[in-house]
Amino acid sequence: MEHFARPPIEVVAYTAGFIDGEGTISVKGNRFRVVVSQSVTNDGATICRWLRDAWCVGTVAPSHRVFHGKTWEQWFWTVAAAREVKHVIDCCLPYFHVKRSAADQVGVRVNDFLNNGHRCRWSPEEIKFLGDQWRRHDDWIGEQLRRSATSVRHQRRALGLAKPPGGL
Incomplete structure (x- = not known):
């Protein structure tokens, strides 16, 4: 299942160059992240929000920094959810x-994490699939999405999708 829509190639190449120049790709313990920081005061928020909107993943937040007695905002686009990190790295890797070596290392760790059945945030495509197949049994949906029936039941409850009696 494709969890996210791939942005246009121009966006992917631009993002890869931006991460190469201004970003960080790291693994800390069981956590992996792709972070782009933009410290240009005038347009840091704009570029970080554009990245978030173009990829439909991650969060944007400012951080206030002090340097030589002056305070300024540094903006960050952070992608930390496992499937989101995998999506960005897989698209940008070429x-x-x-x-590149940091992206390879994080890619291996994320794949191990996802293949070992660790819980992670539901992707937009999984939520759409659940909405489209809401009449089906939790077990069947779980098999299709490689998630447990319990996870499907909890997500169904969170989305307000009642399970029909008997199911299909």
Whole structure:
């Protein structure tokens, strides 16, 4: 199942270059992240929000920094959910130069994490699939999505999708 829509190739290549120059790809314990920080005061928020909107993943937040007695905002686009990180890295990998080895390492860790059945955030495509197949049994939906029936039941409850009696 494709969890996210791939942005246009121009967006992917631009993002890879931006991460190469201004970003960080890291693994800390069981956590992996792709972070782009933009410290240009005038347009840091704009570029980070554009990245979030173009990819439909991640969060944007400012951080206030003090340097030589002056305070300014540094903006961050952070992608930390496992499937979101995998999506960004898989798309950008052919275009990375500086951060290629870090992206390879994080990609291996994320794949191990996902293949070992760890819980992770539901992707937009999984939620759409659940909405389309809401009449089916939790077990069947779980098999299709490689999730447990309990996970399906909890997500169904969170979305307000009642399970029909008997199911299909």
